[in-house]
Amino acid sequence: PPPSPPGPLADQSAKLVNDAAHPYQPLRPGDQRGPCPALNTLASHGYLPRNGVATPAQIVTAVQEGLNLENSFARFLTYSTFLVNGNPITNLMSIGDKTSGTGQDPPKPATVAGLDTHNNCEGDTSMTRADAFFGDNHSFNESRFQNFIKYSEKYGAGKYNYTVAAQLRKFLIQDSIQNNPQFSLVSPRLFTAFAESVFPINFFIDGRDTSGQLDLDVARSFFQNMTFPPNFFRRAGAVSNVGQNVVTDLLPNFKPGYNAHGVNTFTVDSTSATLTEPCLRYTNFVNKNIKQLYPNPTGVLKQALTINLQFLYEATVAANESCTQVFPYGH
Ligand code: HEM
Numbered sequence: 001p002p003p004s005p006p007g008p009l010a011d012q013s014a015k016l017v018n019d020a021a022h023p024y025q026p027l028r029p030g031d032q033r034g035p036c037p038a039l040n041t042l043a044s045h046g047y048l049p050r051n052g053v054a055t056p057a058q059i060v061t062a063v064q065e066g067l068n069l070e071n072s073f074a075r076f077l078t079y080s081t082f083l084v085n086g087n088p089i090t091n092l093m094s095i096g097d098k099t100s101g102t103g104q105d106p107p108k109p110a111t112v113a114g115l116d117t118h119n120n121c122e123g124d125t126s127m128t129r130a131d132a133f134f135g136d137n138h139s140f141n142e143s144r145f146q147n148f149i150k151y152s153e154k155y156g157a158g159k160y161n162y163t164v165a166a167q168l169r170k171f172l173i174q175d176s177i178q179n180n181p182q183f184s185l186v187s188p189r190l191f192t193a194f195a196e197s198v199f200p201i202n203f204f205i206d207g208r209d210t211s212g213q214l215d216l217d218v219a220r221s222f223f224q225n226m227t228f229p230p231n232f233f234r235r236a237g238a239v240s241n242v243g244q245n246v247v248t249d250l251l252p253n254f255k256p257g258y259n260a261h262g263v264n265t266f267t268v269d270s271t272s273a274t275l276t277e278p279c280l281r282y283t284n285f286v287n288k289n290i291k292q293l294y295p296n297p298t299g300v301l302k303q304a305l306t307i308n309l310q311f312l313y314e315a316t317v318a319a320n321e322s323c324t325q326v327f328p329y330g331h
Pocket residue numbers: 035036037038039059063067068069074077078081082115121122123124125126127128129192196197199200203204
């Protein structure tokens with residue numbers, strides 16, 4: 001059976017993470033990188049396997065050790081992503097594209113297609129990756145990064161901060177409504193979109209710097225080059241999505257939804273959990289998203305899914321209020 005996820009770090013102080021034991025190395029043919037600048041960077045420095053194929057426990061350990069992501073949030077992100085995009089039998093997930101490196105697939109409709117998979121965790125309105133409709137949802141996109149720079153200049157005096165994060169998120173949603181006929185922003189992607197807006201501020205600023213202002217060359221180092229800046233220290237003290245309220249405060253009327261009939265036809269999806277409904281997110285994710293991929297698992301597959309769903313529930317409870325556990329495959 002899959003092993004339990006690691007607990008919090010004993011020592012959560014700021015420290016050098018771009019150290020001699022974790023040198024940057026360029027990609028080799030076949031190595032996987034994908035939509036998440038943090039996981040890409042951790043793999044390129046050897047905090048994750050450099051081939052970009054990792055177990056959930058390795059991912060939790062890496063985001064804690066390398067960036068000081070808070071334990072329950074790390075577990076939540078990891079298991080919700082793993083259940084959709086990873087292989088429950090081999091306990092491996094690609095942080096990029098689908099690969100034979102995750103072993104033999106479980107029966108369809110399971111996909112086991114890595115983090116590049118559109119519309120569960122990866123989704124529209126990313127800051128530095130294009131919407132899937134435009135063809136590539138995972139590679140660094142220079143014109144989107146130029147827009148990131150433009151917003152940082154306009155609202156942050158040349159740095160990326162919470163004010164910029166809010167203005168940029170507002171713009172990206174409007175931009176996708178107006179230009180992407182297949183635009184969608186519903187749960188669970190809805191939650192990652194808002195959290196990711198503040199992640200660069202919370203995790204990509206050197207731990208000795210408490211200004212809350214992310215330098216744009218440092219941003220490029222993570223987003224494009226998958227590299228810690230020279231001498232980079234992780235932040236002091238584990239956190240998750242602190243500051244997200246600044247983003248939601250600018251968008252008080254936003255409701256989850258999608259373009260139903262082409263561009264500029266935004267339609268509210270009343271079945272989607274909203275940002276203030278974490279328990280509905282959990283319940284729908286298990287009963288809809290996971291059940292769809294694994295309608296009738298048996299044997300070791302069923303056992304592995306049940307255990308990973310247990311890990312997801314424990315992380316949900318630790319990160320939010322108490323939600324009622326659901327059991328799609330029985331007790
Ligand atoms: C995207 C940061 C942990 C999966 C992103 C983005 C940021 C980010 C800033 C947005 C990229 C963009 O909009 O262009 C971080 C940080 C982490 C972290 C700082 C830890 C400290 C994780 C974990 C997972 C994950 C643990 C799952 C195992 C993803 C995925 C996306 C993403 C699937 C694509 C979402 C999208 O479409 O924008 N991450 N991440 N990340 N991350 Fe992470």
